Amino acid sequence: MKYGKVYFLGIGGIGMSAEARYFLHEGRRVAGYDRTPSELTAELRREGAEVTYDESTDAIPAGFRSSDDTLVVYTPAIPEDHPQLRFFRDGGFEVVKRSRLLGAISEGKYVMAVAGTHGKTTTTTMAAWFNRVAGGGGSAFLGGISKNFGSNLVLGSGPRLVVEADEFDRSFLQLHPDAAVVTAADADHLDIYGTHEAVKEAFAQFVAQIKPGGALIVKRGVELDLRNPEISVYRYGYDGPCDFYADRIRVLDDGRYRFDLVFPDRRLEECTLGIPGRVNVENCVAAAALLWVAGFDERKLREAIASFSGVRRRFDFYVNEPGRVYMDDYAHHPNELRAAIGSLREMFPGRRLTVVFQPHLYTRTRDFCEEFASALSLADRVLLLPIYPAREEPIEGVRSEMLLPLLTVPARVVSKDGLLDAIRDENPELLVTFGAGDIDRFCGRIAETLSVPGRSPRRESRLRDFLRFPAGRPEIFRPEFRGYRDCA
Numbered sequence: 001m002k003y004g005k006v007y008f009l010g011i012g013g014i015g016m017s018a019e020a021r022y023f024l025h026e027g028r029r030v031a032g033y034d035r036t037p038s039e040l041t042a043e044l045r046r047e048g049a050e051v052t053y054d055e056s057t058d059a060i061p062a063g064f065r066s067s068d069d070t071l072v073v074y075t076p077a078i079p080e081d082h083p084q085l086r087f088f089r090d091g092g093f094e095v096v097k098r099s100r101l102l103g104a105i106s107e108g109k110y111v112m113a114v115a116g117t118h119g120k121t122t123t124t125t126m127a128a129w130f131n132r133v134a135g136g137g138g139s140a141f142l143g144g145i146s147k148n149f150g151s152n153l154v155l156g157s158g159p160r161l162v163v164e165a166d167e168f169d170r171s172f173l174q175l176h177p178d179a180a181v182v183t184a185a186d187a188d189h190l191d192i193y194g195t196h197e198a199v200k201e202a203f204a205q206f207v208a209q210i211k212p213g214g215a216l217i218v219k220r221g222v223e224l225d226l227r228n229p230e231i232s233v234y235r236y237g238y239d240g241p242c243d244f245y246a247d248r249i250r251v252l253d254d255g256r257y258r259f260d261l262v263f264p265d266r267r268l269e270e271c272t273l274g275i276p277g278r279v280n281v282e283n284c285v286a287a288a289a290l291l292w293v294a295g296f297d298e299r300k301l302r303e304a305i306a307s308f309s310g311v312r313r314r315f316d317f318y319v320n321e322p323g324r325v326y327m328d329d330y331a332h333h334p335n336e337l338r339a340a341i342g343s344l345r346e347m348f349p350g351r352r353l354t355v356v357f358q359p360h361l362y363t364r365t366r367d368f369c370e371e372f373a374s375a376l377s378l379a380d381r382v383l384l385l386p387i388y389p390a391r392e393e394p395i396e397g398v399r400s401e402m403l404l405p406l407l408t409v410p411a412r413v414v415s416k417d418g419l420l421d422a423i424r425d426e427n428p429e430l431l432v433t434f435g436a437g438d439i440d441r442f443c444g445r446i447a448e449t450l451s452v453p454g455r456s457p458r459r460e461s462r463l464r465d466f467l468r469f470p471a472g473r474p475e476i477f478r479p480e481f482r483g484y485r486d487c488a
Contacts, residue, residue, distance in 0.1 A: 001028075001071070001104075003028070003069055003070060003071040003094075004028055004029060004069050005028060005029040005030070005031070005063065005064055005069055005070040005071070006020070006023045006028050006029070006030050006031075006070070006071045006072075006073060007030075007031050007032055007060070007064045007070055007071070007072050007073070007088070008020050008030070008031070008032030008033075008073050008074075009032065009033050009072065009073070009074035009075065009078045009082065009084060009085055010032070010033070010034060010074060010075035010077055010078050010098075011031075011032025011033065011034050011041065011044060011049065011051060012032075012034035012035075012036075012038050012040050012041045012044075012051075013034075013075050013077065013098075014040075014143055014144065014145075014152055015075070015098055015102075015141070015143060015164075015166065016032070016073070016075055016098055017040055017044060017152060018141045018142065018152045018153040019073065019098060019101060019102065019105075019141070020032060020044060020049055021044070021047065021151070021152075021153045022105065022141075022153055022155075024047055024048050024049060025153075025155060029050075029063060029064075030044075030048065030049040030050070031049060031050035031051070031052075031060075031061050031063075031064050032044075032049065032050075032051055032052075033051075033052050033053070033054075033055060033059070033060075033084055034051065034053060035053065035055075036053060037053055041053075050064075055082060055083050055084060056083055056084075057083050057084055057087040059084075060084060060087065065091075067088075067091055067092045067093040067094070070093060071093075071094055071096070072088045072093045072094065072095040072096070073095075073096055073097070073098055073101050074095065074096075074097060074098070075097070075098050076097065076168065076169040076171075077390070077391045079391075097169075097171070097174075098171070099166070099169070099171030099172070099173075099174040099175075100174050102141060102163065102171075102174060102175070103174030103175055103176075105141075106161055106163060106175060106176075108159075109139075109159055109160070109161035110138075110159045110160045110161065110178050110294065111161050111163060111175060111176070111177040111178050111179075112127060112131070112160060112161065112162045112163070112177065112178065112179050112180075112290050112294060113162075113163050113164075113165040113172070113175050113177035113179070113180045113181070114127060114162070114163070114164055114165060114180070114181045114183065114286070114287075114290075115165035115166075115167060115172050115180060115181065115182050115183070115203065115206055116167075116181070116182055116183030116184040116185070116219075117167060117183075117184045117185060117186040117187075117188045117189075117199070117333065117335075118183065118184050118186070118188075118331075118333050118335055118336040118339075119183035119184060119279070119282070119283055119286075119336075120143065120164055120165070120166075120181075120183055121142065121143040121144040121164060121311055121314060121330070122144075122280060122283045122310075122311050122314050123181060123183055123283040123286045123287050124140070124142055124143060124162060124163070124164040124287075125140075125142050125144060125146045125148075125310075125311045126283055126284055126286075126287035126308055127140075127162045127181075127287040127290045127291070128140035128142060128146065128149070128154050128162040129146065129148050129149070129304055129307075129308050130287055130288065130290075130291050130296070130301060130304045130305070130308075131160055131162055131291065131294075132148075132149075132154070132156060132304075133300050133301070133303060133304035133307070134291060134296045134297045134298075134300035134301040134303070134304045135160060135291055135294060135295065135296050135297075136158055136160075136297075137156040137157045137158040137160070138154075138156050138157075138158045138159070138160030138161060138162065139153075139154050139155050139156050139160070139161050139162070140153070140154035140161065140162035140163065141153060141154075141161075141162075141163045141164065142154070142162075142164055142311075143164040143166065144311040144312060144313065144314060144330070145311065145312040145313075146311060147309040147310050147311065147312060148307070148308065148309050160294060162290075163175065163177075165177070165180070165206065167188075167189065167199070167202060167203065167206075168189055168192065169189075169192055170192075170202050170205075172202075172206045173202070173205055173206060173209065175206070175209065176209045176210070176211055177209070177210055177211070177214065178210070178211050178214045178215075178294075179210070179214055179215045179216075179217070179290055179293045179294060180206070180207065180210050180214070180215075180216055180217070181217045181218070181236075181286045181287075181289065181290055182203060182206075182207065182216070182217075182218045182219065182222055182224065183219050183222075183283075183286060184219060184222060184335065185199060185200050185203045185222050185224060186199075186333065186335050187199055187367075187368075188333055188364070189364075190363060190364075190367045191361070191363040191364075191392070200224065200225070201225075203224055204224050204225040204226075204227065207224055207226060207227070207228060208227045208228050210228055210231050211231075212228075212230035212231065213230060213231070214231045214232075215231060215232045215233075215234065215293045216228075216231055216232070216233045216234070217234045217235075217236055217243075217244070217286060217289045217290065217293070218233065218234070218235060218236070219235070219236060219237065219282075219286070220235045220236065220237040220242045221237075232293075234264070234289060234293075236282075236285050236286050236289050237282065237285070238278070238281060238282040238285070240262065243263075243264050243289075244261075244262065244263060244264070244285050244286070244288065244289040244292070245262050245285060246259040246260065246261060246262070246281050246282075246284075246285055247259060247260040247262050247267075248260045249281065251346065251347065252272070254276070255276035255277075255320075255347040255348075256272060256273055256274065256275065256276050257272070257273050257276070257277075257278070257280075257281050258270065258271065258272045258273075259271055259273075259281060261284075261285065261288055261305075263288075263289075263292050264292075266298070268288075268298060268301065268302060270302075271284075271302055271305045271306070272305070272306050273305055273306070273308065274305065274306050274307055274308040274309055274310070275308060275309065275310040275315060276315065276317075276343075276347055277315045277340075277343040277347070278339075278342065278343040278346050278347075279339045279340065279342075279343050280315065280343075284305060284308075288301065288305070313328060313329065313330040313440055314329060314330055315327060315329055315340070315343075316328045316329065316443075318443055318444075318446070318447040319447050319450050319451060323429060324429060324450055324451075325348060325351070325429070325430045325431070326428075326431045326432070326433075326446060326447055326450050327344070327431070327432045327433075328432070328433045328439075328440060328443045329432060329433070329434055330434075330435075330436055331434045331435075331436075332359075332360040332364070332434070332435055332436035332437075333364075333368070334368050334371035334372050334374070334375045335371075335375075337357070337372070337375040337376060337434060338374075338375040338378065340432070340434070341353070341355070341375065341378045341379060341432075342378070344430065344432060345378070348430050351429050351430040352380045352381075352428065352429055352430060353379045353380045353381075353428075353430045353431075353432070354379065354380065354381045354382075354383070354423075354426050354428035354430065354431045354432075355376060355379040355381070355382050355383070355431075355432055355433075355434060356382075356383045356384075356385065356419070356423070356431070356432070356433040356434070356439070357372075357376060357382060357383070357384055357385070357433075357434045357435060358384075358385040358386075358387075358388050358433075358434070358435030358436075358437045358438075358439040359372070359384070359385075359387045359388065359400055359403075359435070360387070360388050360390060360435055360436040360437050361387070361388070361389070361390055361391075361392055362387055362389060362392050362393075362394060362395040362398045363392060363395070365387055365398055365400070365402070365403075366395060366398045369402055369403060369406065370406060372403055373403050373406030373407050373408075374406075376403070376407060376409075376411070377407050377408040377409050379409060380409060380410075381409060381410050381411065381426065381428075382407060382409060382410070382411035382412075383411070383412065383413075383414050383419070383422055383423070383426070384400040384401075384403060384404075384411060384412070384413045384414070385400065385413070385414065385415075385416060385419065385435070385439065386399070386400055386413070386415065386416070387399065387400055388435065388436070388437025388438060388439075390436075390437065400413050401413055416442070419442060419446075420442070420445060420446065420449050423446060423449055423450070424449060428450075431446070431450065433446065
């Protein structure tokens, strides 16, 4: 790349920050704007990036004001009339979307891409960890913070590159993978796509971009228009019959799962997944299928499965003790909620489940109002927070209250300020917080509210993770933070 400096508009996003870290590692000067400070932007500053929270053009550092040596990268969440974006465009800078830059970075690599309207972050992170332990190394751009790597960026030797292929704004169409997983193609981002058919068409285009001789691994039941006759197509599922699946599945006392992993040519017996959740068994099958396509060490894959410690904000347990369980999860689509609640019911049968849900986006709440109510009604009680707007302006009549008459279980809307008091009133034995907004900022206080006085559930949880998952962490980037609000 000819540029010595890179400026990121939306640098605090989960996808943007990974690319910012990549260029910091490459020795480039990095700066950027984000709307609000966060633990992530603080980490980027400590790692050498210049970050401003002022959108005015005066806030752009002097060293990044020349088009000759500065590349500008932006996320679609940045509005077209943003002052800094206008400044760069009017000044003749090269301005590219994050997805295009990722596509350029991936050129010349053996690209292992994971796409899907849900499940892709955990599956991508599993594939990256399995690759590190059982596939000989490689790098990865992740859509969440891996607990094994302590980062959303993995840098390693070898040609393999695992990437999360994001369907938002059709970003994944910048990729041309050698092997790809599609976990789901549900209706979502209808503010961008308009219809479910348009979503499926975008996934069909993504699949058509798999390189000749490559492989597609698609979840059983996901129907796509397959236009590439020069690739191999496989199906995977939680259980059989299909090309990749789990067999002899058992739930252990600690909520983890043990199973045999079935490939087209072999069976890997007695695998124990390091994290709980039925849905994660399915994600594990998909990630292992990517390794099967690319090649792997069978003995080491079993080790990788056992030592996988998860992704922050995905089935993230803060309290797990007799009589009291609290978990946080990023789920923000009805099908994600349904899958997560189903997993919790299987792990903790007979317990009274209280759900706190923060809807994400006015359009998504409007478009899937009935579906959200149906999924949330699988709980025993629901607390709704106001809608998190992200990039959107309010829509008249669209509020969290519109879900209440559709729910079939006791429910109420509470403010952020009243959330902790509402949880104390509920005194839940099994609690989960869901949402892709800023609900994660309450997790520590919720855990303290539910914990026994004098104990620190978060510290104990981290200690248990450390003792249980000592497997190698790379020498780079070890941010200690939780939660992201970027949708790009």
